[in-house]
Amino acid sequence: MIEGPLARAAAAIRDASALLVTAGAGMGVDSGLPDFRGNEGFWRAYPPFAKLGLSFVDLANPRWFSRDPRLAWGFYGHRLALYRATRPHEGFSILRRWAANKPHGAFVFTSNVDGQFQRAGFDPERVLECHGALDWLQCTDGCGVGILRADDWEPDIDESSFRARGKLPECPRCGALLRPNVLMFGDGEWDGAREDEQSVRFERWLGAVGRDRLVIVECGAGTGVPTVRMTSERLSRALGATLVRINVREPEVPPGQLGLPLGALEALSAIDARL
Numbered sequence: 263m264i265e266g267p268l269a270r271a272a273a274a275i276r277d278a279s280a281l282l283v284t285a286g287a288g289m290g291v292d293s294g295l296p297d298f299r300g301n302e303g304f305w306r307a308y309p310p311f312a313k314l315g316l317s318f319v320d321l322a323n324p325r326w327f328s329r330d331p332r333l334a335w336g337f338y339g340h341r342l343a344l345y346r347a348t349r350p351h352e353g354f355s356i357l358r359r360w361a362a363n364k365p366h367g368a369f370v371f372t373s374n375v376d377g378q379f380q381r382a383g384f385d386p387e388r389v390l391e392c393h394g395a396l397d398w399l400q401c402t403d404g405c406g407v408g409i410l411r412a413d414d415w416e417p418d419i420d421e422s423s424f425r426a427r428g429k430l431p432e433c434p435r436c437g438a439l440l441r442p443n444v445l446m447f448g449d450g451e452w453d454g455a456r457e458d459e460q461s462v463r464f465e466r467w468l469g470a471v472g473r474d475r476l477v478i479v480e481c482g483a484g485t486g487v488p489t490v491r492m493t494s495e496r497l498s499r500a501l502g503a504t505l506v507r508i509n510v511r512e513p514e515v516p517p518g519q520l521g522l523p524l525g526a527l528e529a530l531s532a533i534d535a536r537l
Contacts, residue, residue, distance in 0.1 A: 272536035280366035288482015339417030354382035
């Protein structure tokens, strides 16, 4: 049953002039990253938060940076260190290889904040991170310093409590606490300037591609936060593009599109074998 969609996906990718890679949390699972699916999955990754009764949605809220900054940076600092130490799986290389042979190359649209596409060698100028990225920081006081790289801060996290130790990152202009440049739940303070610049480059790329045989390869984007899935479907309709949806749990697609009920690495490897 899966052979037909795999063959059609391979044929579409072979003939494509451009690839749009859209990705959610499921893309990182094969690299060993948690996808925080449901409270139980989150609490397995972060047991101390289970004792506090705090879910991912509870913690991914900017209020903690004023209420309990060491708790906030324990959560985000641990994730930043994990993402820095994680090697992107081979599926990223497969996508890069496909894109290298296309006249318009590839662009990435992702809700992930892990920076894995850049770490895998994708051109940072061709990545749109619609929820921001943990590799970047902003001032909690909004002093106008702008968005800063997080390269100079090394998280020191107590693994038993997942609370941050030592010096927390400070704004070089005003000395206030820095927070991740990540869009959190109920977040009215997120500085979206970097995402705005990425969006301009994305729209420019889409304009250059037009309707010239675009294929959208969506990896691990669920319905819980549907931003990526909605973007994939909207652009496939608007541009007459083929959508290849790779999702082990939710592979359903609009009529005429391709859904593969596989993990990202398994599906990308299987398609690549047919190329």
